[in-house]
Amino acid sequence: MKNLSGQIAVITGASSGIGRAIALCLAEQGVSLCLIGRNPTSLELVASGAEKASPRIFSYQADLTKDDDLKELVEKIKNDIPHINLLVHCAGVLRVGQVEALPIEEFDAQYRANVRAPYALTNGLLSMIKSCAGQIVMMNSSIWQQARAGLSQYAATKYALKAFTDSLRDEVNGDGVRVLSMFLGRTATPMQAALHEQQGTSYHPETLIQPEDVALTLLSILMLPPTSEITDIHIRPMKKSSI
Numbered sequence: 001m002k003n004l005s006g007q008i009a010v011i012t013g014a015s016s017g018i019g020r021a022i023a024l025c026l027a028e029q030g031v032s033l034c035l036i037g038r039n040p041t042s043l044e045l046v047a048s049g050a051e052k053a054s055p056r057i058f059s060y061q062a063d064l065t066k067d068d069d070l071k072e073l074v075e076k077i078k079n080d081i082p083h084i085n086l087l088v089h090c091a092g093v094l095r096v097g098q099v100e101a102l103p104i105e106e107f108d109a110q111y112r113a114n115v116r117a118p119y120a121l122t123n124g125l126l127s128m129i130k131s132c133a134g135q136i137v138m139m140n141s142s143i144w145q146q147a148r149a150g151l152s153q154y155a156a157t158k159y160a161l162k163a164f165t166d167s168l169r170d171e172v173n174g175d176g177v178r179v180l181s182m183f184l185g186r187t188a189t190p191m192q193a194a195l196h197e198q199q200g201t202s203y204h205p206e207t208l209i210q211p212e213d214v215a216l217t218l219l220s221i222l223m224l225p226p227t228s229e230i231t232d233i234h235i236r237p238m239k240k241s242s243i
Contacts, residue, residue: 001223005030006055008081010125012064012117013091015042017189018139021211022088025219027054031086034058034077064091064117065109074124084128086222088137089118094191096150096198107153114157119164126172133176135222138165139214142185142236169231178229180221185209185236207239 009026013019015037023033027050037043040061047057058080062069077084093113095106118138129136144162147155162181169179186192188205214235221230 002225004085004219004223006032007085008032008034008083009086009088010034010036010077010084011086011088011090012036012121013089013139014046015039017090017191018184018187018211018214019088019090020046021215022090022218024050025212025215026086027051027057029053029219030055032056032081034060034081034084036060036062036064036073036091038063064121065112067120070117070120070124074121077125078128081128083132083134084125085132085134086137087122087125087129087134088139088218089121090139091117092139092191094154096154098150099152102153107156110153110157111160114154115160115164118161122168129177130172130175133226135178135180136168136172137180137182137218137222140165140181140183142183142234144183173229176226178226180218180230181232182214182218183232183234184214185234187211187214208237209235 009031011019011023011033014023014035023035023046027033030053032055033050035043035046035057038061043059043061047059051057060073060076062073064070091113093110095102095110122136138161140161141158143151143155144158165179165181172179187209189211192208193203217233217235
């Protein structure tokens with residue numbers, strides 16, 4: 001297994017949910033962290049939880065849907081660290097509603113967060129990843145396999161994210177860069193809690209995938225030797241739901 005100690009990880013959506021769990025998991029492996037999120041208080045809590053194990057931590061408050069924030073973020077990261085071993089995209093948004101009722105502005109917001117932001121950040125940092133034959137991870141959703149009523153906008157962005165990820169992999173494999181898509185079913189995160197509230201259904205997080213489950217799965221993949229690559233992995237709750 002590959003030793004991750006001494007590596008540097010950039011993680012979006014690091015202030016809660018899956019991003020938080022991955023940050024804490026990587027910290028335990030001796031990985032330096034660049035934590036990105038919109039809530040500075042939550043970011044500081046994650047940094048405090050990781051500082052005992054992680055050699056170095058940088059926290060960046062940024063809204064990845066805003067071009068000025070993206071540009072400033074890329075410049076700060078380039079000034080703070082020499083290279084990037086791991087780029088993990090966890091940030092994203094979810095809106096539900098029928099096509100007839102959901103405004104186009106909501107579609108634009110989901111596109112900017114779920115597709116454009118990962119593209120723009122990867123574009124800005126790719127040279128730093130190539131320089132050390134790093135790894136890129138895209139948190140995607142199982143929704144791309146079977147789009148459902150009320151989720152057309154979200155599903156469309158996840159289809160687009162998969163297409164971008166597959167094309168990116170084909171471009172950078174020759175540079176020794178591995179690219180992974182993780183397709184997750186319902187996971188016990190604040191986003192999922194909000195979704196249940198919008199849908200008027202009871203929320204039982206203990207029956208869902210846990211963020212720590214995702215982090216441990218990802219860790220095992222990141223530690224594979226460079227002779228192999230896992231391109232896609234699907235995780236779903238063990239307890240099935242009809243929702």
